[in-house]
Amino acid sequence: MTGHTPPGAVLVVGEALADVVDSPGGRRVHPGGSPANTALGLARLGRRVHLATRLGDDEYGTVIRDHLARGGVALAPGSVGAWRTSTATAVLDGEGRATYTFDVHWDLSPRITDGIAERTGEPTGEPVGGRAGGREFGHLHTGSVAALLDPGAARVLAMVRGAPPGVTVSYDPNLRPALLGSPEQERPRVEGLVALSDVVKVSDEDLDWLYPGADAREVAASWARHGPSLVVLTRGARGASAFWRHGHLDLAATPVEVVDTIGAGDAFMSGLVSALLEGGLLGAGQFGLVRATSQEQPAAALVTALEHAGRAAALTCTRFGADPPTRTELAAFAP
Template sequence: MGEALVDVLTGDQGELRPTPGGSPANVALGLARLGRPVRLATRTGDDTYGALVRDHLTRDGVLLVDGATDANPTATATVTFRQNGSARYDFALHWQLSTATTAALHGGTGYAHLHTGSLATALAPGAAQVLAAVRAARPWATVSYDPNLRPTLLDGPEVERPRVEALVDLADLVKASEEDLDWLYPDLGAARAAADWAQRGPSLVVLTRGDAGATAFWPHGSYEVPAVPVDVADTVGAGDAFMSGLLHGLLAAGLLGGDGTRDQVPGRAALRAATRSAQTPDRVPTALRLAALAAAVTCGRPGADPPTAAELRSLAEPDGRRLARNATAPPVSWEDGR
């Protein structure tokens, strides 16, 4: 659940290249390409950019929840790149879910997991709709959250912190970047903040650190996963690809997901049980390596272009292609048969 928009990239000759994006939309696309049935609660405009976004998502199997198109312009993010390939975004967007979309979200169960984050959880009036939907979903679904903060659109850390922490407390799984947490907790530091979050509501908190890899925290321990070396085209959508790979891996391991009925959330119970000791939770490292591999593939090509299951499988196998010279992908189990 969250924003779908168009990333407006500047080409080598100064031309503008519109590319569908938006953090929650990217996660939905990544899950669909990995073979997961996925629906996206979002909004797009009845315009050319909106048609581009809708076609991009549905072509790969993402289903849009009713009411995804309205009269407001489709949101855009103008992207400029720093010398290291990292991206800077300037946004123009309206964020509010339609009555039809909120009715579909609250009108029944039927989904096993709810993911949200980024601008959808921060910008009024839609942020309040998202929070209400998360609270409503918890009796039958697991919840994940990625703050994916955009400081240029936000108030200061002291204002944003309570909003973010309210969603952290409701989530089973949280992923946040080092940049997110350094901004949100300037006097604490990202690693300490992530470890503190793991003492709150989530059973698992994953801190991503770019080419330094990622660290998973749970109430009584932590686990480091290295980044997969890659020749970087740009970093657009890398964190979202990491998120979709992580969700896919944890769902396959039975560590996320409800059964679509009230008071039956087996994935929540399994993840809690797996993270009660200081030992590394069983099956979590495999999901983290899958996430790192998905992020690396996305970094290796322009724009938010997450990998398919076939691409990840070819890289995970011992004789798989190399992402960068003298670098091979870490081993990944494909126990779910995908």
């Protein structure tokens, strides 16, 4: 894609871990974690990205740090410590669908939250954007385990609440029930983060767990009426649906031969955020998204961003593990 690129980096806050994948073909180990995957996807698409996370000074941690560095992701100071690196073991069925077990320990160093100003919505006289570890950012993304697993979840919430005026926020619940309480316990925290966000991406599986018996489309539409400018519901092979206060848009899935689905949702998220930034709809162009969703019919830049996200997810499904596409690969992708 070409076009407007707003100033400032993207700050991604959340877990990075080692994905241990057991499949009919054997065992593989990949760097993973939904926020880390999203950070990598954004960097491969040409964004300046900083990841605030928790990694051990151990073998898995070294593998993950090297992987992220090769992809262009910078770690926020305080992200590496003496604790051990978290792991997630994914077992794939014959159709490439994954189920997970986790050994996750989540917190953030206080160093990471230094410099995040209180989010008041009032002019401060400072340049638009936030600072993390001395680096300016124009958009903040978080989600998954990091946003709900204590004790780190409280620090994540504080960072979202403390995002300065002009900094936009995206959120992907990417729920992991094995690490969480009941849906009734988790629902208020998820809804609180949804209300603080400008863009939310959520899967039908997430909403089926969070709201048993409810229609996922109705839930996503309700979220869009009470907070975010844009809510995107992903439905795997059935495509995706985007909701905003005044309308919605259904998108078909890009047909591909699926190797596995690991990281597909994260690739969708990074593709969406990158394209929205490029279209001037997030970051310094935060009011662009408000304008783009002010009518029943979506703006062209929004449709382009959604299609871009869907293609990024589809391409990721054609290869093993969480391996989001580069800008060049996505441009050349012809399913």
